[in-house]
Amino acid sequence: MLSRKVLLVVGAILLITLNVIGLSLSSRQPVLDHGLGRFGLVVVGPIQTAVTYIFDFVGDIWRHYFFLVNAAQENGRLRKELETATARIENCNEIELANRRLRSLIRFQQDIDQKMLPAEVVGKDPSPWFKSVIIDKGRADGVVKGLPVVIPEGIAGQVVAVSAHHAKVLLIIDANNAVDALVQRSRARGIVTGAADNRCIFKYVSRQDDVQEGDMLIASGLDGVYPKGLAIGRVAAVDRPTAGIFQDVTVTPVVDFQTLEEVLVVMAPRPSEPEAFQ
C-alpha cells in the first residue's frame, strides 16, 4: 500500500504534467475568442469604461479648478497676446489650408476606401509579460476579430477578442503578434514581432538585405491584416552574427504604447489588398 504522502506527491506530479500539457495545447491558440475567453470582457469591460469616465470627469473638475485660480492672472497676459495671435491666425489659416490640400493628395489612396472607428483605451494588460489593451468598441459597433488598430503615427495592434461593447487588442509589442513588414528605403522584407522592453524584432531578414540603423519599417500589406504603408517603427540596432542566414534587427515602434489613449480601428480592408491570408 502506498502512503498518503507518496500518493500526494504522485498526484501533484500528475496534476503538473496535465497542467503543462493543457497549457501547451492552449498556447497554440494565443487568445481564446469564445466562451471563457470573453468572460472578463463582458463582466469587467463595462466597469472599466465607467471607472475611466469617472476619472476623466474628476480630472476635468480638478483641471478647471486650477484654471479658475490662474484665469485672472492669465487674462491680462492673454489680452496682450491676442493682438499678436490674431495676425498669426490669418497666417496659420493659410498654412492649414495648404497643409490639408497636400495631405489629402499624399494620403488620398490610403484614406479613400477605409472606414476608421475611433475607440478609447479603457484597460491595460494586467501582466508585464503580455501586451494588450481593452477598447470601448465591440461587436455592436461593427468590430470583429482580426481588424487592425492604428493611430495616426502608425500601427498599434490587432483585435483578438470581441464582446458586445468591448474588444481586446493585442499590441505589436506582444511576442504573439506579427506584422509582415518592409524596410521603406530598401524594400527588404521580414516579420516584425514583439519583444521585451516595449520593442520589436524584425525577423527573417536575410543577411544580404540592406537594413541600416534609423530605417523606417512599414507594413507590407501581405499579411492581409495591416494596410500597406502604415508605419511600424524605426530600426534601432542591426546585428549580423557570424553564423546563420538572418540578421538580428531591433525595432523601436513609432507608437508610444505607454501613453496610448485613443486608437482607430480600421473597419474595412482596402480592396487592393490580398485576402488570401485572412
Place this chain on the structure above:
Amino acid sequence: MTALLFLVVGGALIVLQTSVLPLVGIGPDRFDLLVPLMVFLGLQPRLRDGLPPVILIGLAVDSLSGAPPGYYATAYFWIWALVHWLIGFLQVGGTFMLPVALAGAVVVENLVLLGIPVLLGRPGPTPTQATGIVVWQVAWTVVMGALLVAGFTAVQRRLSRYQRQVQARRAVRE
C-alpha cells in the same frame, strides 16, 4: 458568502489594476494586486470559500490579458493550492510567514507566466529584464500585499460579525 464577497473584491482589484493604476503611472511591472488575494483565499480553511473565486478571477484576468488562455487561472490556482497545502502544517498567515508566502506567490506566478512560454520555446524577456521586474514585484508585494491581506482579514471579520448578528436576530424572532 465569503466566496461571493471576495469575488467582488477581486473584480474591484482587476479594475483598479487595469484601468486606474495605469492612469497614475503604476504599471503591472510593479505588482499584481491579485496575488495577495490568492494568498488570502489560500488561507481559508474551507475549499468552497477559496477555490471558486480563485478560478473565476483567474479566468477573468485571462480574458483581459494578452496571455494565452489559462495562464492566469493556472498561476492563481497553484498559488492558492500551495498556500492551502502549507496551512496544514505552517502558520502561513503569521507576521513572519506571510511576507515569505507573498514573495513565494509572486515567484510561482512568474514561473507560470514566464516559465511556460520559455519551456514551449516562445520568445521572452532577457534574464536581466525578467529578474529586474520580478525583484520589483516581490518587493512591492511583500509590503503592499501584507497591508492588503490585513484589509481582507478585516473585511472578512466584519462579514462574519454581520452574519452572526443576522443569525441572532432570526433566532430571537423564532
